[in-house]
Amino acid sequence: MAMDKDIVHPGVKSVGWALVQASRLHRSRTGDKLSELGLFAGQEQVLQALASSGPMTMGDLAAILRVRPPTASKTVSRLSALKLVERHTEPGDARVVRVKLTKEGKRKAAAIDALWDEVETELLAGFDNKDRKRLRKLLRKAAKNLAGVTGADQTGFETDDELEDLGAEEPELAATA
Template identity: 70%
Template sequence: MSATANEAFAASGKNSEKSSKSDQGKNPDKATVKRLRPPAAKSVGWALVQAARLHRSRVGDRLAALDLFAGQEQVVQALAAAGSMTMGDLAATLRVRPPTASKTISRLAALGFVERRAEAGDGRIVRVRLTETGLAKAAAIERIWDEVEAELLEGFDNKERRRLRKLLRRVARSLAEAAGVTGHEADHEMDADGEPDDDEAEALLGPAAADAVATTP
């Protein structure tokens, strides 16, 4: 190899080394890090998961004193409201699959909170209801939910609360339909006090009257 060729080869090696060091300084993993960054700023799902996780934690801390786990209280609440339910109705109300509802009922029955009885006239149908102990738990659960609800909605006015409730129902309905799980909620939900939601009130009464309804305690 000639002297000129040797010099050119050496220069090429030095340039390659400089280029490699330069690339390392530019952090070649930057694009990967950006891709893996949690979508907190833009993702509704991410925000929903974080809120649900924190809510579940707050409720769960209080439920532990009642010998219940987060999620079981929803079964107790549903039975307290209905009096008694078939397993199919319970699963549909909670938007879960029947085997999931059955496992939860078995655990609650072992704790003495619920009891199962065959339907009169048709032993193939099993109805579930709360025991006296379960009813006492239901009252305690309601107090816990009221406490966490107050924390959850701190700073929200009545109209914002109604709007948030409606939007979350729509989210649950969309996900349930995608998963093939059906429930008993109607497409046009009414609030617990029997008043129409914001969109229905505005359609019936006009914007000003709807605002007045939404802000009434």
């Protein structure tokens, strides 16, 4: 679809518009890379969450992913069919289902980490570490603002200072020249 060079989107000066465009392009690029691993967008988040936190209940997984439990359950079912995760009921309470990675799931999670690093490097090409940290901080603050007005859970939007207070390590940022 070709556009006339004089046509400008009305939201071009909007931060929200720029965020949506960057987000769409990031998701598209990530989706292309995930398809090379035989995965669909969204599935990688389940594998990453389990790789990071270990086995967890479906409720905890849904909360971390910020989705409703049926959405998490459907994704886990698909990943289970791919032999990347296993579900087990809790002894003594069959209503509680725990999910964990299989060996193959752990391998996929490692491949996803490498994929995310690659896309992150592409996304932030030309940014120095100060710009990267500032952008991350501003995006977390914006997300926290919207979570506050929508009533969404505000965990996971901590500032870098708050993360340091919690003992969380600074994510590795590959510097690009």
